Amino acid sequence: AFVATACGSDGDEAGGGGADGELSGTVTFWDTSNETEAEVFEAVARDFENMHPGVTVDYVNVGFDDAQNRFKNAAAANEAPDVMRTEVAWVADFASLGYLYPLDGTAAVENQEDFLDEAWTSTQYEGETYAVPQVTDTLALFYNKSLLTEAGVEVPQSLDEIEQSQAAFEDIGTTPLYVRGDDPYWFLPFLYGEGGDMVDAEAHEVTIDDEAGVAAFSRMQELVDSGAAITDTSDGWENMMSAFADGDVAMMINGPWAIADATAALGEDLGVAAVPAGGQAQAAPLGGWDYGVYAGTPDADASFEFVRYMSSAETQARITGELSLLPTRASVYEEPSVAGNEMVQFFKPAVDVAHERPWIPQAQSLFEPLQISIEAMLTGSASPEEAAGDTGDAYRELLEDWQ
Numbered sequence: 001a002f003v004a005t006a007c008g009s010d011g012d013e014a015g016g017g018g019a020d021g022e023l024s025g026t027v028t029f030w031d032t033s034n035e036t037e038a039e040v041f042e043a044v045a046r047d048f049e050n051m052h053p054g055v056t057v058d059y060v061n062v063g064f065d066d067a068q069n070r071f072k073n074a075a076a077a078n079e080a081p082d083v084m085r086t087e088v089a090w091v092a093d094f095a096s097l098g099y100l101y102p103l104d105g106t107a108a109v110e111n112q113e114d115f116l117d118e119a120w121t122s123t124q125y126e127g128e129t130y131a132v133p134q135v136t137d138t139l140a141l142f143y144n145k146s147l148l149t150e151a152g153v154e155v156p157q158s159l160d161e162i163e164q165s166q167a168a169f170e171d172i173g174t175t176p177l178y179v180r181g182d183d184p185y186w187f188l189p190f191l192y193g194e195g196g197d198m199v200d201a202e203a204h205e206v207t208i209d210d211e212a213g214v215a216a217f218s219r220m221q222e223l224v225d226s227g228a229a230i231t232d233t234s235d236g237w238e239n240m241m242s243a244f245a246d247g248d249v250a251m252m253i254n255g256p257w258a259i260a261d262a263t264a265a266l267g268e269d270l271g272v273a274a275v276p277a278g279g280q281a282q283a284a285p286l287g288g289w290d291y292g293v294y295a296g297t298p299d300a301d302a303s304f305e306f307v308r309y310m311s312s313a314e315t316q317a318r319i320t321g322e323l324s325l326l327p328t329r330a331s332v333y334e335e336p337s338v339a340g341n342e343m344v345q346f347f348k349p350a351v352d353v354a355h356e357r358p359w360i361p362q363a364q365s366l367f368e369p370l371q372i373s374i375e376a377m378l379t380g381s382a383s384p385e386e387a388a389g390d391t392g393d394a395y396r397e398l399l400e401d402w403q
C-alpha cells in the first residue's frame with residue numbers, strides 16, 4: 001500500500017505547486033459517468049485546464065462496470081489516475097488499501113460544512129477524509145405521463161397497484177414497468193419494500209435471506225411472471241432506456257443520471273415519483289459519487305485544486321443546470337436555477353429519506369453475489385427461496401463470523 005507523501009508547508013515537496021503558487025503538472029482524471037454526462041464533466045475539466053496554463057488535464061472516461069477493479073489494479077502498479085470518480089461504496093474499499101490520499105487540511109476540501117451529511121458520510125474512513133462529494137442520488141419511478149393518461153392509470157404508489165394496472169396498459173399495447181434484472185442496485189427498492197436489508201451492520205448479521213429477503217425475491221419474480229414487468233439479465237441499461245423511450249413500457253425505475261436522456265426522449269411527458277412501496281414499506285437506496293485523489297499522485301497541489309474546483313458550489317450548480325444531477329452542497333440548493341429545477345425539487349426530498357447502506361469496506365462486495373442470485377432466479381434456475389438462501393450463504397463467506 002502507498003503512504004501518501006507528506007506535503008510540505010508551501011506544497012513544493014508534493015510537487016504541483018510552483019514558487020509563485022501557480023500550479024503545474026498533469027492531472028489524470030478517470031471519470032465513470034455515462035455518455036451524456038461525460039460531455040459536461042469533460043467540458044468542466046477543460047475549463048479548469050484553461051484556468052491553469054501550467055496544468056495539463058488528461059480526461060479519461062472509464063466504464064462504470066469495471067472501474068473499481070481497474071483503479072485497484074492501476075494503484076497496485078502505481079499507475080493510478082491522480083483523481084478518480086469514486087462511487088460512494090468504493091471509498092472505504094480504496095482507503096482500506098491505502099490507495100487514497102487523506103485530504104483533511106488540504107486545498108481539496110473547501111467549505112466542508114456546506115456538504116450534505118448523507119454525502120459527507122461516504123468520504124470518511126476510520127475518522128479521516130478520503131474523498132470529496134460530487135453528486136448524491138437515489139432511485140425513483142420515471143413514468144410516461146401520456147401513456148398513464150391514455151390507460152386511465154394514476155401514478156402507482158405500490159407494486160400491487162402496478163400489477164393491478166397491467167390490463168389497462170395491455171389495452172393500449174404496452175407494459176407497465178421495466179425491472180432491471182442485470183444490476184443488483186435495482187433490487188434494493190424491492191428488498192426495502194418488504195422491510196428487509198442486505199445485512200444488519202450493527203448486529204453483524206446477514207439478513208438478505210430472512211423472511212423479508214425471500215419476500216423481495218418473490219415479489220420481483222411475480223412482477224415478471226404476471227406480465228406487469230419486462231426485464232433482462234444483460235444489457236439492462238440500454239434495453240430499459242430504449243423500452244421507456246419507445247413506449248414499450250410506461251414506467252421504469254432509475255436515477256438522476258438518466259434524467260437527461262429520458263428528457264431528450266419524452267420531453268414534457270416525463271414524470272418522476274417515489275419508487276413504489278412493497279408489502280411492508282417504501283424506500284429507495286442512497287447512491288452517489290465522490291472525487292478521490294490517488295495516494296501516490298506526483299502533483300498533489302494540482303490534484304487538490306482540481307478536486308476543489310470540480311466540487312465547488314459554482315461547478316455543482318453548472319452540472320445541475322446541464323444534467324439535473326443532485327448537488328452535494330446545501331448552498332447550491334439555494335441557487336434560483338437549482339431551486340427552480342423540477343427534477344431537483346423531486347429528488348432532493350427523496351434523497352433526504354433514502355436508505356443508507358453500511359459504509360463498511362465489504363459493502364461494495366455484497367452486490368455481486370446478489371447479481372448472480374437474481375440472474376439465477378430470473379432465468380428459472382433458482383426459486384426465490386434458493387436465490388435468497390444462496391445470497392445469504394455467499395455473504396457469510398464474505399463476512400467471516402457474521403451470523
Ligand SMILES: C[C@H]1O[C@H](O[C@H]2[C@H](O)[C@@H](O)[C@@H](O[C@H]3[C@H](O)[C@@H](O)[C@@H](O[C@H]4[C@H](O)[C@@H](O)[C@@H](O)O[C@@H]4CO)O[C@@H]3CO)O[C@@H]2CO)[C@H](O)[C@H](O)[C@@H]1N[C@H]1C[C@@H](CO)[C@H](O)[C@@H](O)[C@@H]1O
Binds near residue numbers: 032064185367
Ligand atoms: C457489481 C457492483 O456492485 C457494487 O456497485 C454498486 C454500488 O456500490 C452502488 O452504490 C450502486 O451504484 C449505483 C450508483 O450509486 C449510482 O450513482 C448509479 O451509477 C451510475 C452513475 O450515476 C452514472 O454517472 C454512470 O456512471 O452510470 C452508473 C451506473 O448506472 O447507479 C449505480 C448502479 O448501477 O449499485 C452498484 C451495483 O450495480 C460495487 O461497488 C462494484 O461496482 C461492483 N462492480 C464490480 C465489482 C468487482 C469486484 O471488485 C467485480 O470484479 C466486477 O466484475 C464488478 O462489476
